[in-house]
Amino acid sequence: MKAKEYLQQLPVLDMKINLKLKELEALKVKLIGVGGVDYSNDRVQTSP
Secondary structure, rough: HHHHHHHHHHHHHHHHHHHHHHHHHHHHHHHOOOOOOOOOOOOOOOOO
């Protein structure tokens, strides 16, 4: 592969990297946004 061919790949690779960074940011937002589960209304039946 010649230098010119290699350098012509850079815009495509740059776009792929940017897409991966956006995907990573979206996953971080989802991770932070995960809330807890409220079990206060759940009752457990016990036998006498």
